[in-house]
């Protein structure tokens with residue numbers, strides 16, 4: 581008679597007592613993971629660099645861990661593709677890149693407020709964004725104590741109403757900053773508030789146009805001084821919308837990762853999505869009609885059903901608001917997710933695809949064969965934006981670079 585252990589022998593890939601590498605460090609693709617195509621990012625960087633032309637430099641925005649793709653991976657691929665500099669949101673993100681030996685210019689897009697932070701940025705040769713004289717003076721003191729110059733970029737608010745000085749203060753502020761001997765003001769910039777909503781139209785009468793005019797006017801007030809500054813205004817939407825927004829540099833995030841700022845954004849650029857989110861089927865269930873599935877029984881089977889339990893949940897970054905709204909790709913076919921998305925698991929109705937097996941790979945975002953699911957689809961369903969979808973994937977999901 582067969583013993584119990586013999587029944588499962590065919591399934592075991594190692595015998596007990598023997599320790600293989602995959603036991604000590606399990607395969608990152610066992611449960612759920614994010615696949616990052618670094619070649620796609622390199623391609624997008626090259627495409628964007630060619631698009632803006634040789635007189636405009638390309639800053640790859642790699643904040644929030646490279647929009648969830650892994651900052652180091654993205655920075656490396658973007659620079660290979662032709663990006664000239666990197667943009668981060670925080671001091672720590674900048675330091676992390678320096679520790680990984682990135683030696684290009686790195687601009688911190690957030691506001692550093694105290695002398696400790698600003699000294700740290702100075703030490704690591706990171707460029708801070710300055711919105712007023714208060715921080716400029718702190719920077720000057722730090723640089724003076726070290727007998728060096730502190731390179732900064734000045735931010736102007738043209739209508740985002742977030743960071744930046746008022747437009748009408750620019751001229752006076754620049755002369756005050758220039759008076760500080762240990763400050764080297766190298767750049768001036770602003771940020772667009774609704775360029776993604778202008779849907780890639782020529783900027784014409786849009787709010788983006790108002791911002792463009794304000795920026796232009798503030799620059800003109802500087803006279804010849806502006807020629808010595810790196811002037812920049814455009815994010816992805818601005819970059820793709822109108823070349824008048826390019827100035828000396830563009831700061832591109834979303835499009836570097838392969839996405840357009842809006843679903844119906846018109847562009848012939850050959851951008852490639854770099855990210856896929858995948859997970860495995862961990863159990864197949866056959867259930868009767870009328871059975872409640874998952875927390876709150878948000879879904880009840882309408883027929884005798886076959887269900888697949890998949891090992892990914894909201895703790896991995898799949899927003900619970902997507903419960904019962906998304907589909908995923910298994911074997912190149914769409915299958916609907918049913919019931920509430922739980923912290924670590926969710927369920928798919930595979931009644932129409934009964935051949936699906938335990939261990940099979942489920943593609944939640946990205947393509948599988950001809951079909952593809954974009955972060956726009958998720959954000960439209962959850963009332964979010966693709967930016968948030970991308971940077972929502974948690975560290976629990978290993979990043980696998982392909």
Ligand SMILES: *Cc1c(COP(=O)(O)O)cnc(C)c1O
Pocket residue numbers: 641643689771814815816817831832833834835841967
């Ligand atoms: C995040 C950010 C960007 C990049 O925006 P995308 O829309 O992702 O291209 C550019 N500039 C600033 C100041 C930012 O904070």
